Amino acid sequence: MLDQILAAGLHPASASLTVDGHGDLPSAFAVTELAVATVGAAGLAVADLLGIADVHVDRRLASMWFGMSIRPDGWAPPPPWDPVAGDYRTADGWIRLHTNAPVHRDAALRVLGVAGTREAVADAVAGWAGDALEDAVVAAGGCAAVMRTAADWAAGPAGSSVLGEPLIDWTTSGAAPLDLALAPARPLAGLRVLDLTRVLAGPVATRFLALLGADVLRIDPPWWDEPGVIPEVMLGKRTARLDLTTEPLAELLTGADVLVHGYRPGALDGLGLGADARWQLSPGLVDVSLDAYGWTGPWRGRRGFDSLVQMSTGIADAGMRHYGHDSPTPLPVQALDHGTGYLLAFAALQGVARRLATGEGASARLSLARTAALLTGPPADGSLEPERPQDVAPAVEHTSWGPARRLVAPVAIDGVRWETDRPARSLGSDRAAW
Known part of the structure; x- marks a missing residue:
């Protein structure tokens, strides 16, 4: 590596x-x-x-x-995750919804036509084919990813484009x-x-x-x-x-x-x-x-986060298979x-x-x-x-x-001090100036 x-x-x-x-x-x-x-x-x-x-x-x-x-x-x-965010069974596999940002949460719920409870979302997702729901959520401005195998990712236009990039x-x-x-x-x-x-x-x-x-x-x-x-x-x-x-x-x-x-x-x-x-x-x-x-394929403008990319690229599927689980298994x-x-x-x-x-x-x-x-x-x-x-x-x-x-x-590294006098602070704590 x-x-x-x-x-x-x-x-x-x-x-x-x-x-x-x-x-x-x-x-x-x-x-x-x-x-x-x-x-x-x-x-x-x-x-x-x-x-x-x-x-x-x-x-x-x-x-x-x-x-x-x-x-x-x-x-x-x-907590790092919105209550709705997570993996759901579709009619033909699994999909992950990323709903931490309110605008992304609203997009997913609007597509599903339900209120924001996990139970309601799970029931609605179960009636969708994964690819169709992924496309619908993305088109609505939300963030979603179907669980794919590594082979499917590499063979598809998005994956093959990424793998060809430096x-x-x-x-x-x-x-x-x-x-x-x-x-x-x-x-x-x-x-x-x-x-x-x-x-x-x-x-x-x-x-x-x-x-x-x-x-x-x-x-x-x-x-x-x-x-x-x-x-x-x-x-x-x-x-x-x-x-x-x-x-x-x-x-x-x-x-x-x-x-x-x-x-x-x-x-x-x-x-x-x-x-x-x-x-x-x-x-x-x-x-x-x-x-x-x-930066080159059909998904270059798609919103995405680590957990979604793990689903798309076959990582969550490989983890599920390795551990013998019955649901997506991401990296630790x-x-x-x-x-x-x-x-x-x-x-x-x-x-x-x-x-x-x-x-x-x-x-x-x-x-x-x-x-x-x-x-x-x-x-x-x-x-x-x-x-x-x-x-x-x-x-x-x-x-x-x-x-x-x-x-x-x-x-x-000899002589380098990994330290700062600026503790972590809330967003917007300073002026927008050098």
């Missing part, structure tokens, strides 16, 4: 990676190996920036960061100098990162950059919230709200060195912020973008989100390195569905040791919701 990631980079890695520890998360796939490879690749990109030769990744901690890194003290985040699709354009001190303790101090991402891969990427000292400013629309994961992913960042349909982003973009965004293809173009406009506003910009179902963590998050960070760091060396900007496009193709066997037995007291750092993080502590960082 690491070889595939490094081969997809802008330039070869010069540092070497040592993996410490043992054990694996229980899964039909090598999920811990994906965690090690993606965290390791991001760490190697940091080491290359600094001219440091060695990177260490702890496989237990990397696996644990693929779950939740925060340990609240005396409080708990809201892991990271690069283009370069524009030029402007970038000056960073690259002090080992805070190597990205002075780097401005504009974050236009939401659950979960993009926020994982920008959290990684924030822990390296980058000034990360996250922008959300006035109506958006994701309370179940905000405490997890907002570490180290500032956060403001803007309605991009009426409030301009140009000034913030002009001041940005890196842009990380998860809008569907064409969405920023509709706001007058297509790729050419972004580089005109910020020559030399490192532009890193994420899509769910790839949202590994596509977290893995893609570290790949986004790897791409951003490689883009920064290129800009420091040549002045040229770079664009990198990734997708959850393409990351899924990295996952292989053999199945893992779940030999990862339980969490130990020393796995949690002693420092208290005074979040917007109460005190908490964090897991120790999963990657170690």
Whole structure:
């Protein structure tokens, strides 16, 4: 996996990676190996920036960061899932409905013609063929995915298109100098990162950059919230709200060195912020973008999330078969989100390195569905040791919701301090300004 990631980079890695520890998360796939490879690749990109030769990744901690890194003290985040979200039997198989966002929930319920209880939804779904319901929910602006086998996914137009895409699709354009001190303790101090991402891969990427000292400013629309994961992913960042349909982003973009965004293809173009406009506003910009179902096939504009992509690409079906279950069996963590998050960070760091060396900007496009193709066997037995007291750092993080502590960082590079003086905070806590 690491070889595939490094081969997809802008330039070869010069540092070497040592993996410490043992054990694996229980899964039909090598999920811990994906965690090690993606965290390791991001760490190697940091080491290359600094001219440091060695990177260490702890496989237990990397696996644990693929779950939740925060340990609240005396409080708990809201449940991560809407009550309606989940897997349902159709007339001919299984489908997953993703209803965490109210607009997506309303779309699914409107198609089904029922009120929002699991029992009513299950009864209604049972009368539909899976493909027909998936198409109807997607057409209504919702999010749904039928459980497919890996073979069916690969043979279909959406899957075959994704599998034909590079892991990271690069283009370069524009030029402007970038000056960073690259002090080992805070190597990205002075780097401005504009974050236009939401659950979960993009926020994982920008959290990684924030822990390296980058000034990360996250922008959300006035109506958006994701309370179940905000405490997890907002570490180290500032956060403001803007309605991009009426409030301009140009000034913030002009001041940005890196842009990380998860809008569907064409969405920023509709706001007058297509790729050419972004580089005109910020020559030399490192532009890193994420899509769910790839950039070339018939599903390139489809809304998607980790749990849906696991259904579409055959992962949930393979888990069901491996464990002998009678219902979809996903990965033990949202590994596509977290893995893609570290790949986004790897791409951003490689883009920064290129800009420091040549002045040229770079664009990198990734997708959850393409990351899924990295996952292989053999199945893992779940030999990862339980969490130990020393796995949690002693420092208290005074979040917007109460005190908490964090897991120790999963990657170690000589002289780099994985810390921040900005605890996780509620969305919209800051001004939309650098």
